Amino acid sequence: MRRFGALFLALGLLVGMASGPLAEPARAGSLKVCGEVTVYVKATALGTGLLTINGIPFVILAGVNLPASVAVGADICADLATNLAGLITGAAVTANVHTHLRVCGDVTAYTAATASAAGLLKIGTHTFTLAIGSHLPASVDVGADLCIDLELDGFGRVADGTVTANAHVSLKVCGEVTAYAAATATATGLLKIASHTWTLAIDSHLPASVTVGADICIDLTLDGYGRVSDGTVSADVEAHVRICGTVTAYAAATSTADGILKIAGRSFVTAVGSDLPASVTSGANLCMDLALNGFAQVKDGTAVANVTSTLDVCGQVTAYAAATSTTDGSLTHAGVARKIAAGAGIDAGIAAGAFVNLRLTTDAFARVADATVLKAGATLAAACGSGAPLPSPAPSSGPGQTPGPGSSGGPGATPGPTASAEPGTSGAPGASNDPGASNTPGASAEPDASSAPGDTPSPTIEVGGIGDCQSGVGAASSNRDGETLLPSTDSIERVTGVVAANTLPLLVIGLLGGIAAWYRAGRRREDEIVVTDEAPEARS
Helix, strand or coil, X not given: CHHHHHHHHHHHHHHHHHHCCCCCHHHCEEEEEEEEEEEEECCCCCCCEEEEECCEEEEECCCCCCCCCCCCCCEEEEEEEECCCCCEEEEEEEECCCEEEEEEEEEEEEECCCCCXXXXXXXXXXXXXXXXXXXXXXXXXXXXXXXXXXXXXCCCCEEEEEEEECCCEEEEEEEEEEEEECCCCCCCEEEEECCEEEEECCCXXXXXXCCCCCEEEEEEEECCCCCEEEEEEEECCCEEEEEEEEEEEEECCCCCCCEEEEECCEEEEECCCCCXXXXXXXXXXXXXEEEECCCCCEEEEEEXXXXXXXEEEEEEEEEEECCCCCCCEEEEECCEEEEEEEEEEECCCCCCCCEEEEEEEECCCCCEEEEEEEEEECCHHHHHCCCXXXXXXXXXXXXXXXXXXXXXXXXXXXXXXXXXXXXXXXXXXXXXXXXXXCCECCEXXXXXXXXXXXXXXXXXXXXXXXXXXXXXXXXXXECCCCCEECCCHHHHHHHHHHHHHHHHHHHHHHHHHHHHHHHHHHHHHHHHHHHHHHHHHHHC
């Protein structure tokens, strides 16, 4: 029996000595390995043991005991102490905690791990140790722009990984920052703008202006995993655009992607998360009031049916600013100012100062969508006249006076029962008008001027634009559209002055005459009383 014991010990020593040369010097000291234990034979006082973790075999030095957690089927991380021969002399064992880390960027360094040595991976700004026995896809190579989903073991080393292409995507979004947590070198961050939430890639950096409560527009760069890797910030300036026409293309935006709107020959990007009315469909003829964000993307809008109306207007163009394909213009014509819709068709004959008869088409926003010159002329009468002579108003002889029945316009005519002469005027032929008296609408007679018998006053008509009217004392005049205009206030003031100037002296003279008549009547009664008293004495 002693011979068999000695033989068994000798064989154990031979195995231990034989395994020493197989171990590489790099394994001396300590060795970290994680994975499932598939083989475990405990060492004895006289013989070595055997341990296989993650497919890698190790020899346990005789007499070395490992922790009780080391067992077949256990998923562990073991920090193994080894001697110069590479035999395990001790071990610290912990549970193998698996974690995942996603990182994107250019591979700047790569050394594959082997069954006995760790490897190295540098991607972007991150450096990782590759666990012994780990394997990565063949696409992992220096210079490759990759997104790699790394599985890390309990020691934080790469145990495995899957690779996808790093597709860089740019996304523009505007709104208020409602949540923000910056990323670090080892942990992802969070960004929430309005109702949109993004994960910030590890080691990503955003400008300092990204703070909770800030109203910003941010141009985000997303990596292959849809996480924010970078971004630039600008102010969120809102603008409005009113546009009418046919919708030729429309693709609604989503919570993660922009959309597109084409209407009236213009194209707009609809912002992420924007929502337009259900009436916005391809082929619809609409008038839309669009709200744009700081990137000029549509973030909101209203839509109504594009109902147009047509009207003809004649007058002078006093101001004109042409519209462009993207901005509205303006037109002031016949005293009315109107906006011109962007891209509207405007007749070339429309210019400031021109006298034109226009046919205007207006959209649902009351803007000019089309303008055509029906007639133009050097004067207002030439542009707006219909070929018939302008109306001549009937002359009147005083404010509001109307000839009475049987009145005659011939020489020596006597005013009818209803006619009343103005103070200071004479109805006889050849009578001279006082200064300020007016016989014709808007015309004032000079002092000492006289009218010949049978002369008929001739009205004067001044043409200065639509709405010009004849001025006359008490006579209303008509413009070319047949509208009755009020008398000239200057004429009314002159007539009122003349009446007042003539009436006041007559009132004073009448008052003095009344006082004199009263005084004379009183004296006459006194004289009659005296005569009556003296009569009896005369008879005696």
